[in-house]
Amino acid sequence: MDQENTELSGPARQRRRLVQALASATLLGGTALCGRALAQALPTDPEHVLDVVIIGAGLAGLTAARDLQRAGCTSFAVLEARDRVGGRTYNHPLGNGLISEAGGEWIGPGQTAIFDLARELDVATFPTYYQGRNVYLVGDARYEEDLSNGQSANHAITEKLNQMAQRVPSKEPWTAADAAEIDKLSVGEWLAGQGLDNASRLSFDTSIGLTTGTPPSSLALLHYLSLINSADCSMEKLEGFKGGAQETRFVGGSQVLCTRMAQALGDRVKLASPVRKIVGWDQDVVELHTDQGLIRTRQVIAALHPALCNQIVFDPPLPEGRAQLQRLWPSLAPMRKTVHVYERPFWRDKGLNGQVIQADGPLILSCDNSPADASVGILMGFVRSAQLSHDPARAERTLAEIYARALGKQALEVKQFHDHDWAKVDPWTLTCVGAIPPGFLTRWGRYLKPAVGRLIWSGTETSDLWTSSMDGAVRSGHRAALEALQALASTRRQA
Template sequence: MLYIKITIVILIYATILVGENMDSDNSNKPSLARRRFLAQALSGGAIAGGLALTGRAGASVALSGGEAGQPGTSGLLDVVIIGAGLAGLTAARDLQKAGCESFKVVEARDRVGGRTYNHDLGNGVISEAGGQWIGPGQTAIADLARQLNVGTFDQYYQGKSTYFARGARYAEEVSGGGASIDHRLAKKLNDLARTVPHEAPWKAPNAAQLDQLTMADWILQQGITLSNTDKIGLNASTSLTFGTPPAGVGLLHYLSWINTANCDVESLERIEDGAQESRIAGGSQILSIKMAEALGDKLSLSCPVRKIVDWDKDIVEVHTDQGIIRTRQVIVALNPALCNQIHFSPALPQGRAELQKRWPAHAPMRKTVHVYPRPFWREKGLNGQVAPTDGPLIWSYDNSPPDGSVGVIAAFTRPGQLSHDPAEAQRVLSDIYARALGEEAHHPTQFHDYDWGKVDPWSLSCIHPIPPRFWTQWGQYLRPPAGRLIWSGTETADIWAGAMDGAVRSGQQAALTALQALNQTRRSL
């Protein structure tokens, strides 16, 4: 529905532009009538909320120490977007598609992509250090990839997964790939998830009761004896999705995530027809790179925001390391915890401030990559997935290119249990892979390590392990704008929050909200 709204806005704006061009020919009298009709329609309808133009094209950036002027505005912009990840860049793209050119994107890092990042392994081969998968129902990011002429390909999963438990090794083929989950447990979770709206779990009729429990608490109450494979799979999948084992994630939050996936927890854990089904050709960061290329000088890198002043007034000042930008609206496309690094004057409303302060930011995640001359494990009927019950490795998987020209094993690891010395980290993981996949694993040609908690101060937490009692107390403050501040980022999405798809959806919603607010301001002048 959001995509349709934005598309309608763009079509209306395009129609107006066509009409203006036709009006240059005085013989075309009907176009003038059409323009007047559209102007009247836009001025009063809800659809017009998306078309919030100031009547200026090519607005220049207003930085202190040398402002570039614009007619009647002294460098005033319509929108400043903080963050050049998928959310922020999608918002910028949608503003441009709607005809708004009076905006600026500022990014603290020296690159775009946010929590997506590509390791270039050479010869066009990429391994993703951050978010990488898309699956059924994640239509926003799939549509974006198509629009950017970026393809996808299937995640490899054929063969047996390898498990280590109490020193013992065993291999088993899991239907559909991914983690195994007990069918009895899955049915109970799915039934319960139908009562928890993914866009607002705190509004579930039994939210207060559910939000008292962790996922582990609830599982114990069910009296179901799980197999070792299910225990390992459940622990690994929860750790990867939420950054904590079942004992650390709130049941209400977990159920809302299942509700997002059409109340099918098994689809969240599967590769085939599941949330890990496909990878993006060229690596997930390519989407942000392509969107950034279209922005030109509307994007500033290495430009952290330190302070936002007068967010409750008509004109807001955004203080960055490259100067002060004056704007009418601000899209804050950041993890809520990162918002704490910005000083807000005046202080934010108490509810929003407390949500940011209490937002769980202790799941930075760490991914490693071993590269081999070929995916040798496939020859042995193995799929590259290794899941021990303890130790530094959480889960590894085959991240080779679609043609299998080289073998790539990527892995999620426990930051505190793996040395940050590259040689030692490579050796420890190679030993585990050798036990699971064969002696060839001792001889990688490349090793890469990306610890999101250490690479820069602009990530803090890749995913959000929401604990019990968080949503029922603070959830209502997540999305509502504060003055001229529009909150964005995957955490604010009303579907697939936490995934790349959620980031794209949140950027679309933020752009629409900004355009509606600007249009309302324009009508009041």
């Protein structure tokens, strides 16, 4: 063997090492094994052509970058359009080391990818506070209900959705046997035929709307069933606090995951570097035109919301199916979250959990967002942006008066107020979650995940499990890194 290696040329020896690495790696075992074997054989190019460029420094992009680094690949960069990392995770600093999350914040059972990431980054978690009674405001009426045991407001309808979800695979919902028929319906149309009373319909509309960013009347039943499918075919697990995807929070807020990953990556993360144009995605070397200059690379991981890809010019144009998917992807669910800070979580003294649902006003839902030690009281609110002033003083007062009606007059004693409207903060966050309408997935879904030339698509929307969640973003980053390393190895094996 030594004699044979001596007689081979340098490039030939490199190709042989790559083939041997591929032969010995267990490709289904994840990046930690096969990615390491592949990456160690990939040298840094002396002509400043990077092996991989990742677009987007959110959970997906930074996870992919971290996997590349852990695998031994050093020839990569992460380009972020914003002046911060985190994507759709963002922490409001409240002083004294306290924060409240403005974007994604909750995780729960079954979301193993993000739990694993948090453990590896030494980010602790703590239980969401949900014990006690919810408060409902409907017109002039106010009533309380204890749902902290995790029971659904209408178990029969929930169970029916769970059973239907068993037939809709989360990985490729458009391949379900009856996908075409299901995809003709919105969730709202389906619910309208179930004989729900007004209270039950309000409960369904609120929870589904918050999970998907759109009213059930605009949401595809096929898409929603695929989300339930990814949550072990349990709507309770998808929507709930106890035993559900909202059960757990991060100490220091969800953005700390991205902050720590970026710190470990160092100067490979380039902020304020939006990609304006991608040239030659069908060639061996791709050119990325950014606000900070031209970057050349062999593979591109686009860790972006599909609709954000429309802000990039592709030369040559993308294939029609992928181009149409991006152009038509819904981007009208930006979300707006507010924060009221109090001296302490006073509502707990009354047996209330801080969850207020308003049927006909600016507040959709509030939650107790206090830190684990309850050193201050924090009410986070999801609001209907069109019904709430964008003047901070007026918005603070309007919501405080709603909280006072629901929780007591102490709600008027606000210490801090923060308002984060994702539709207004920057041009790089078109939407927080995927509000997929009827008919979309069966027509365009098959173009979402397959690579196009040197372009690998990532981001939570492309995840096989827990789509639209932070866990889905992490999973998509793992997959994208592995695809990039495999593509590099394949290309060099053929050279």
